[in-house]
Amino acid sequence: MWILRINMTDRTSKWEAVPERFRTLYGRALTSKIVAEEVPPLCHALGPNNKLVFSAGIVTSTPAPTSARISVGCKSPLTGGIKEANAGTSWGPDLASMRIRALIVEGLPQDTDKFWGTFIHWDKDAQKPVVEFFDASEYTGKDVYESYPMIYQRFEGRISIASIGNAGEYGYGNSGIVFNDQAKRPSRYAGRGGVGAVMASKRLKFIVLNEKGSPGVEIVDKALFDEGRKKMIDAIRTHPISKPKGGLNTYGTAVLVNILNEAGGLPTRNFSAGRFDGAPKTAGEAIFETNKERTGKEVYNHACSPGCIIQCSNTLFNPDKSERASCIEYESTWALGANLGVDDLDDIATMVHLCNAYGLDTIETGVTLGVAMEGGVIPFGDSKGAIQLIHEMGKGTPTGKMLGGGAEVAGKLLGVRRVPTVKGQAMPAYEPRAVKGIGITYATTTMGADHTAGYTICPEILGVSGKQDPLSPEGKAALSRAFQATTAFIDSSGHCLFIAFPILDIASGFEGFIQECNGVLGTNWSADDVVAYGAEVLKVERAFNEAAGIKAEADRLPEFMHLEPLPPHNQVFDVPDEALDSVFKEM
Amino acid sequence: MQVYVRLFATLRRFVPEAKIGVTLSLELPEGARVRDVMAHYRLPEDEVKLAYVNGIYQEPDFVLHDQDEIGLFPPVGGG
Numbered sequence: 261m262w263i264l265r266i267n268m269t270d271r272t273s274k275w276e277a278v279p280e281r282f283r284t285l286y287g288r289a290l291t292s293k294i295v296a297e298e299v300p301p302l303c304h305a306l307g308p309n310n311k312l313v314f315s316a317g318i319v320t321s322t323p324a325p326t327s328a329r330i331s332v333g334c335k336s337p338l339t340g341g342i343k344e345a346n347a348g349t350s351w352g353p354d355l356a357s358m359r360i361r362a363l364i365v366e367g368l369p370q371d372t373d374k375f376w377g378t379f380i381h382w383d384k385d386a387q388k389p390v391v392e393f394f395d396a397s398e399y400t401g402k403d404v405y406e407s408y409p410m411i412y413q414r415f416e417g418r419i420s421i422a423s424i425g426n427a428g429e430y431g432y433g434n435s436g437i438v439f440n441d442q443a444k445r446p447s448r449y450a451g452r453g454g455v456g457a458v459m460a461s462k463r464l465k466f467i468v469l470n471e472k473g474s475p476g477v478e479i480v481d482k483a484l485f486d487e488g489r490k491k492m493i494d495a496i497r498t499h500p501i502s503k504p505k506g507g508l509n510t511y512g513t514a515v516l517v518n519i520l521n522e523a524g525g526l527p528t529r530n531f532s533a534g535r536f537d538g539a540p541k542t543a544g545e546a547i548f549e550t551n552k553e554r555t556g557k558e559v560y561n562h563a564c565s566p567g568c569i570i571q572c573s574n575t576l577f578n579p580d581k582s583e584r585a586s587c588i589e590y591e592s593t594w595a596l597g598a599n600l601g602v603d604d605l606d607d608i609a610t611m612v613h614l615c616n617a618y619g620l621d622t623i624e625t626g627v628t629l630g631v632a633m634e635g636g637v638i639p640f641g642d643s644k645g646a647i648q649l650i651h652e653m654g655k656g657t658p659t660g661k662m663l664g665g666g667a668e669v670a671g672k673l674l675g676v677r678r679v680p681t682v683k684g685q686a687m688p689a690y691e692p693r694a695v696k697g698i699g700i701t702y703a704t705t706t707m708g709a710d711h712t713a714g715y716t717i718c719p720e721i722l723g724v725s726g727k728q729d730p731l732s733p734e735g736k737a738a739l740s741r742a743f744q745a746t747t748a749f750i751d752s753s754g755h756c757l758f759i760a761f762p763i764l765d766i767a768s769g770f771e772g773f774i775q776e777c778n779g780v781l782g783t784n785w786s787a788d789d790v791v792a793y794g795a796e797v798l799k800v801e802r803a804f805n806e807a808a809g810i811k812a813e814a815d816r817l818p819e820f821m822h823l824e825p826l827p828p829h830n831q832v833f834d835v836p837d838e839a840l841d842s843v844f845k846e847m
Numbered sequence: 848m849q850v851y852v853r854l855f856a857t858l859r860r861f862v863p864e865a866k867i868g869v870t871l872s873l874e875l876p877e878g879a880r881v882r883d884v885m886a887h888y889r890l891p892e893d894e895v896k897l898a899y900v901n902g903i904y905q906e907p908d909f910v911l912h913d914q915d916e917i918g919l920f921p922p923v924g925g926g
């Protein structure tokens with residue numbers, strides 16, 4: 261196994277052995293550790309001292325189910341703190357299969373006229389990957405739905421592609437890194453925190469992989485791994501949320517729209533209400549019914565990446581059966597729907613597709629547009645106006661460039677007081693005044709407002725892993741802490757976070773999950789050990805943020821959430837500061 | 848008394864008139880519980896995971912009041 265360094269200052273590459281201290285670090289644990297060790301916390305995120313680190317998870321590229329995640333780490337231009345964003349794609353397993361434990365992109369060239377691509381493939385004779393560079397300037401300014409087919413044509417065989425869209429090229433705080441899905445769509449995003457702009461700052465437009473002939477990952481204890489894998493598969497296949505034709509496979513993640521709406525926790529019109537009348541028209545059920553009507557058959561969802569047996573990724577079809585957008589996630593249909601007062605599913609799908617094409621994060625985009633609506637740029641409910649503004653972001657007009665800075669920047673430019681961000685990053689689709697635990701996660705995670713970092717929605721709304729009252733702050737700091745630590749481990753394992761639904765409810769599934777990891781690594785971890793592993797990841801990230809000037813005082817929600825009661829429950833965010841501070845103090 | 852019911856995701860299979868976004872109104876005797884709503888629509892109890900009454904999660908034996916709004920869900924998850 262190697263650490264591969266690509267230096268964009270002089271376009272050279274270097275192979276290093278994996279140091280002993282990284283022996284069990286993969287995925288988020290490794291990207292965060294390398295960023296913490298090698299990136300000066302006070303550097304400019306788009307400057308020569310920032311680094312962009314890719315690492316696949318512990319079981320990625322093995323036959324473990326639903327485990328093809330790739331983590332991307334750097335200092336974030338959006339939050340100024342550490343960032344890990346991950347995606348499900350064949351790119352992750354392909355990197356791991358070539359035994360590249362971490363790919364570190366560093367430096368940046370003097371000449372900023374050009375963009376470059378790099379092609380990494382397995383050399384059978386040398387029994388090692390080789391790195392080549394190519395001039396990618398001809399693809400500059402193209403959206404990723406234009407550039408991807410050109411790259412697929414340029415390289416032979418089965419390749420995987422990581423790239424950036426126009427948003428990254430413009431250096432937006434709102435810009436992701438996109439990876440291919442199983443149908444060669446450029447649609448799987450490590451979306452949050454401006455990681456696309458970091459890749460673009462290094463003038464790197466593509467990282468193309470071809471793992472053909474590579475040896476794959478080593479499994480130390482195959483019998484243990486197989487035992488764990490079987491338990492995981494059983495748990496996923498029997499749990500009603502994750503089983504075939506279950507909730508996720510039928511309705512996708514957008515199945516959550518209605519339940520959050522019923523619970524009064526669906527942020528509506530820039531976080532001014534917790535319920536939206538038009539919500540059902542934007543939900544997973546509506547996507548399923550619309551597809552049935554338009555294609556004449558029931559369309560179940562597909563896998564974003566190899567080996568996923570949950571298969572939650574949807575596509576919305578046009579009346580002529582062509583594809584309108586893939587994939588419409590809960591977060592996306594909310595950000596560009598209820599959050600904007602928009603209930604036209606086709607227009608939402610158009611916006612999702614445009615975000616994917618231009619390289620924008622759908623959450624940051626929707627929340628920015630919500631703030632722009634509040635600031636009077638266009639009225640709430642104006643979906644055509646919103647589509648136009650996304651085009652402006654993608655084309656880099658002066659207005660578009662300002663919106664590309666993200667929701668917090670837009671709020672400052674427009675004099676808006678109701679700006680739903682933490683540490684500069686836009687809030688996702690759960691209202692903290694109606695779901696207190698998730699508010700604690702938003703406030704305290706090292707990532708800036710992020711639901712995935714500690715998904716307390718499971719017990720607070722979904723009744724997964726017990727049932728807790730979402731409106732009560734009682735015990736929620738401990739809940740968020742436990743979820744954050746467990747998540748940091750799942751993000752390091754390479755599994756998609758959605759395995760949490762079955763393994764939190766089915767004990768043998770959780771056991772199998774740990775056995776898989778022990779099987780690959782030859783470790784002897786218990787459930788406590790993996791939580792401790794996750795907590796250690798968080799401490800590393802937290803220390804980076806503190807050194808970057810982001811201290812405990814930044815672990816707060818915006819003031820308006822303490823002042824404005826949110827209908828229908830008419831509650832404010834009433835979690836005391838001491839409870840927020842206890843999340844890390846007692847870790 | 849009169850209550851209002853919405854069914855979501857796979858639960859709509861059991862009740863043809865429960866179209867997307869449609870709220871059903873239902874006459875129930877005083878003292879009726881969430882469980883009685885499930886029985887009225889012949890929803891198998893193990894298919895109903897969550898009941899929200901006026902936006903608050905309630906157990907099946909929760910006693911309903913006139914004009915209550917009830918949302919029923921099978922197990923759902925996402926993110």
Ligand code: SF4
Pocket residue numbers: 326327328348562563564565568569570571572573756757758
């Ligand atoms: S559950 Fe969904 S997001 Fe996760 S790996 Fe499978 S298809 Fe991708």
